[in-house]
Amino acid sequence: MAEIAAVIASTHHPFYYRASTAPPDQAPPFAAEWVRKVEAFRETLTRAEPDVLVMVGSDHFHQLWLDNMPQFLVGHADGYDANWHNEEREFGLPRMRMRGNRDLSWHLLRQGLDAGFDLAFSNELRLDHSITCPIITLRPQNDLPIVPIYTNIFAPPLPQPRRFVELGRHVRRLVESWPSDQRVAIIGTGHLSLELGGPRQFGPHCPDPEFDAKAVEWIAKGDLEGCLAEVTLDSLYAPGNATHGFMDFTLMMGVAGEGVNADYVDTYDLFHQMEAFFTWYPNGGRP
Amino acid sequence: MSRYLVNKFLFTVDRDPELVERYRNDPQGTVAWWEAERANVILNCTPREAGTWLKFDDVERRALAAHDYPKLFELGAHPFLTLTLFTAMFQRDYDDPLGFRLEYAHRLKRFSLPYPDITT
Numbered sequence: 001m002a003e004i005a006a007v008i009a010s011t012h013h014p015f016y017y018r019a020s021t022a023p024p025d026q027a028p029p030f031a032a033e034w035v036r037k038v039e040a041f042r043e044t045l046t047r048a049e050p051d052v053l054v055m056v057g058s059d060h061f062h063q064l065w066l067d068n069m070p071q072f073l074v075g076h077a078d079g080y081d082a083n084w085h086n087e088e089r090e091f092g093l094p095r096m097r098m099r100g101n102r103d104l105s106w107h108l109l110r111q112g113l114d115a116g117f118d119l120a121f122s123n124e125l126r127l128d129h130s131i132t133c134p135i136i137t138l139r140p141q142n143d144l145p146i147v148p149i150y151t152n153i154f155a156p157p158l159p160q161p162r163r164f165v166e167l168g169r170h171v172r173r174l175v176e177s178w179p180s181d182q183r184v185a186i187i188g189t190g191h192l193s194l195e196l197g198g199p200r201q202f203g204p205h206c207p208d209p210e211f212d213a214k215a216v217e218w219i220a221k222g223d224l225e226g227c228l229a230e231v232t233l234d235s236l237y238a239p240g241n242a243t244h245g246f247m248d249f250t251l252m253m254g255v256a257g258e259g260v261n262a263d264y265v266d267t268y269d270l271f272h273q274m275e276a277f278f279t280w281y282p283n284g285g286r287p
Numbered sequence: 288m289s290r291y292l293v294n295k296f297l298f299t300v301d302r303d304p305e306l307v308e309r310y311r312n313d314p315q316g317t318v319a320w321w322e323a324e325r326a327n328v329i330l331n332c333t334p335r336e337a338g339t340w341l342k343f344d345d346v347e348r349r350a351l352a353a354h355d356y357p358k359l360f361e362l363g364a365h366p367f368l369t370l371t372l373f374t375a376m377f378q379r380d381y382d383d384p385l386g387f388r389l390e391y392a393h394r395l396k397r398f399s400l401p402y403p404d405i406t407t
Binding site for chain 2: 060061065066067068084085086089090154155156157196197198199200201202203237238241242
């Protein structure tokens, strides 16, 4: 059976690409430390020597739209083009293409459906920065096949946080039951407190430092009980109107397991949001 | 009220560079044209399968035609869609790379929690 090489959860930030590739005299003052932290985080994936990546993210109204909105969707394709015109325009992100792994996609879909998760699928999925940001930060050589999983953290009605955790647990079990000798890293990105398109956006720090401190502790300790006791669909509006992206972290806590400490934790207090980086090695990390 | 249709306007204009410019330069004309020609086109269907009944109410139409993004926030337009399109149209008028986004936040200062409902 497949082995889980690493479980990785982080924030995704579309400004990183431009900040990290700008000439030194044009880079923003926070860029050098940001790059240093991201490169250290990248090493936690590199050393796990993965063969394939399961990537959890959320479409930001690019391909998935309100006329036909899935809650949880698995890509099932040989390849995925990525990044959109408005991401080139606003963030300077490059057009990208990833290879797919249809066999693992099919396994997650078939076994997920049989286990009670009615996953939607797509045979032609153009991915956005929720998937490409972690490729850029964690695997910039973009040499591994992926299986994308999209969650709806964006367009109410949303699934409950507990459902994200359950999906994470399922993904973990399903990957471990994949009849393959490949090493799979499961990577998911979301947000801590975040405001976009509201009065608290783009402040000098994140909109809710207290929430972020608690959230980092929940994630680092795998404290699902503490997290789910406080986090509801209603409560997530308080730290910032885009904080429902935190539910992708709760999904990753489901993957990592209740009460399992992260093996690597780092944060960076960037303007307007806290960057956070977590890695678990369920099987010790190295092959 | 049609929050969905307001969102559909923001979404379909944002993804078309020519429409972004047209909306920046002629908001009233663009909104009128879009409501007449595009509002009922179902995005994954051919034009001959267009719908028949979607339209803005007067408040929505006026807010869009006036580029009034605080009003769009009040009406429950999806904040990400509004921010993305209006940044595309107006960030160019600021030297500071966050200039428009900070102005945007400032103009929304009167709102406090709970924010307007965005469900569609």
